[in-house]
Amino acid sequence: MRFLRQYRLWVFTAFLFVAGTAAAQYYELPEDEERTNRIHFQLINNLMVIPMEVNGASLNFILDSGVSKPILFNISDQDSIELRDVSKITIRGLGNGEPVDALRSLGNTFRINSLKNLNQELYVVLNKEMNFSSSLGIPVHGIIGYDLFRDFVVEINYNRQFIRFHDPQTYQSKNRKDEVTLPLTVTKNKAFLHGSVVVDSQGEIPVKLLMDTGSSDALWLFPDAEKGLSIPEKHYEDYLGKGLSGTIYGKRTKIRQVRLGDFILNDAKTAFPDMESFKLATNLGDRNGSAGGELLKRFNMIVNYPGQQITLSKNALFDKPFQFNLAGIELEHAGIRYIAERIAHSNGFVQKDESTYSSVQIMVGSQTRLSLVPEIVVSAIRAGSPAEEVGLREGDVILAVNGKPVHRYKLQEVLEMINYKKGKNIRLLIERYNQDLLFSFVLRDLFE
Structure with missing residues (x-):
């Protein structure tokens, strides 16, 4: 698989x-x-x-x-x-x-x-x-x-x-409105937040979470049936990340809520990692999981390791829905390619066009521009996903999304075009073995 x-x-x-x-x-x-x-x-x-x-x-x-x-x-x-x-x-x-x-x-x-x-x-x-x-x-x-x-x-x-x-010796907190200060436990060079979760229909469960700005995921919970941290029935197998000692797999799902102080996030994107990936971690202690970047970015924060506390306030990202990869496709840069574009006017010199995500552009004749751009390829596909069902393959070179040439956008912008809106029809123009092919699929809710 x-x-x-x-x-x-x-x-x-x-x-x-x-x-x-x-x-x-x-x-x-x-x-x-x-x-x-x-x-x-x-x-x-x-x-x-x-x-x-x-x-x-x-x-x-x-x-x-x-x-x-x-x-x-x-x-x-x-x-x-x-x-x-x-x-x-x-x-x-x-x-x-x-x-x-x-x-x-x-x-x-x-x-x-x-x-x-x-x-x-x-x-x-x-x-x-x-x-x-x-x-x-x-x-x-x-x-x-x-x-x-x-x-x-x-x-x-x-x-x-x-x-x-x-400077911690001269810093003075400003006690702003609508902010909450919570204890931050710093142990063995790592900081831990204390909060609670509601997984399914049961009540709140207190959790101790590693504060992990180096994870782009939202919330990880370690399976623990005795504590009530059981994997919800609606979930799917997924690749969760890449550590220094290999890949990490687990169950992708969402839970009813996660609470940090007075702040509650509903329908929180959550993963239950396979604990085999943590076999080298001898210091998990009473830790119940991790809070990663997709959760933490919803707050502006004052992180005070010397004082062992953290102050949180909601920002404009707080109410944004958690993002699931609905297409089941991953992209990455894999080398560079030249593209040729017809233009109306030219002065005959090398120049920069802000509409193209490229730092090298060359004028050829009076109406053609060559641009050196990153090549964006399909690097992985989730089994059973819409992208796999229509026949997309790893190694396919993405040329356009819904008629928009991808060389005009950053990699993360292209991913957002493809993945994040339920019910959206996606048309991908790709290159495979020097042949252009068009694929279409509809993004669907992973939990319906």
């Missing part, structure tokens, strides 16, 4: 098994600056992507509250980065595969705007399959989490897509 990589639900949380400890390392703000620092992030597939300088190299990192130390996993031939004090190690993470080889590097300089750490420990995963850039549509080189959250009070505004780092 084939499974879809649902919404590219990356799960970066890693458990690092290494010998020895590194010297103390902290992020600092310059003394002559205002004691806060604000950065813009890109919100892609519910993940926060932030710019980070590592030993002078400009890279992109996912801000992942579930990871202990920074991990690099996509260093290509085009990237040049100096690593210091390097040794070989083995690391383990979620998934049912084997531990992976990695490098451990000490004494690195990390900088984000004026924040800097001159003695940062990091890990480099050597497995080339750990490359998520093709599925996110932009270069992503690694993940970083605990070290930033540890040293600051972190203000995350999902609505306006910025993060502000506050």
